[in-house]
Amino acid sequence: AQSVSQHNHHVILSEAASLELGCNYSYGGTVNLFWYVQYPGQHLQLLLKYFSGDPLVKGIKGFEAEFIKSKFSFNLRKPSVQWSDTAEYFCAVTNAGKSTFGDGTTLTVKP
Amino acid sequence: DAGVTQSPTHLIKTRGQQVTLRCSPISGHKSVSWYQQVLGQGPQFIFQYYEKEERGRGNFPDRFSARQFPNYSSELNVNALLLGDSALYLCASSFGQNEQFFGPGTRLTVL
Numbered sequence: 160a161q162s163v164s165q166h167n168h169h170v171i172l173s174e175a176a177s178l179e180l181g182c183n184y185s186y187g188g189t190v191n192l193f194w195y196v197q198y199p200g201q202h203l204q205l206l207l208k209y210f211s212g213d214p215l216v217k218g219i220k221g222f223e224a225e226f227i228k229s230k231f232s233f234n235l236r237k238p239s240v241q242w243s244d245t246a247e248y249f250c251a252v253t254n255a256g257k258s259t260f261g262d263g264t265t266l267t268v269k270p
Numbered sequence: 271d272a273g274v275t276q277s278p279t280h281l282i283k284t285r286g287q288q289v290t291l292r293c294s295p296i297s298g299h300k301s302v303s304w305y306q307q308v309l310g311q312g313p314q315f316i317f318q319y320y321e322k323e324e325r326g327r328g329n330f331p332d333r334f335s336a337r338q339f340p341n342y343s344s345e346l347n348v349n350a351l352l353l354g355d356s357a358l359y360l361c362a363s364s365f366g367q368n369e370q371f372f373g374p375g376t377r378l379t380v381l
Contacts, residue, residue: 259315
């Protein structure tokens with residue numbers, strides 16, 4: 160069965176610090192990869208996605224992620240976080256119509 | 271454009287009862303997926319429907335069933351409710367098979 164592992168459950172950063180959230184998945188075949196974000200009081204929304212092509216993908220609000228096939232990883236990065244980035248972040252993998260989510264990372268950015 | 275809508279917002283049931291949750295996808299989206307999210311975990315995939323046919327099923331008991339209507343709206347039905355069914359139930363719609371747009375969820379409490 161497919162699984163997704165997010166290594167950090169809770170990350171606390173100060174504004175302007177750099178962010179990297181880890182995501183590893185278990186499935187070795189063709190997958191589509193996503194990062195979703197859930198801001199306080201809001202529902203899940205797409206940050207960025209990878210289907211094929213350039214393994215470095217850029218999403219909204221300055222986020223980017225790098226797909227490394229050999230490591231089964233799809234880590235999320237942002238060079239300089241803002242207080243408004245405080246949210247829960249979920250990595251997800253989709254294959255054959257089935258999506259598997261990680262358990263999420265809560266990011267708290269201190270002003 | 272309206273996003274994915276779900277009803278009801280909140281629901282309280284007792285053990286053994288049955289519940290039906292409803293979802294209306296974004297206009298033009300033909301695929302609907304259902305997820306269960308318990309506190310502290312990521313969404314767990316329950317079903318995907320595409321063009322009114324079941325295209326994917328997660329690891330949930332037969333007490334869980336769903337259907338999709340000709341207008342692409344969907345219902346999730348859960349029979350013989352257990353305390354452990356208490357969760358946030360999310361619906362997501364997509365135009366193709368991959369990028370999903372999530373609704374706000376239905377919070378189900380089983381007493």
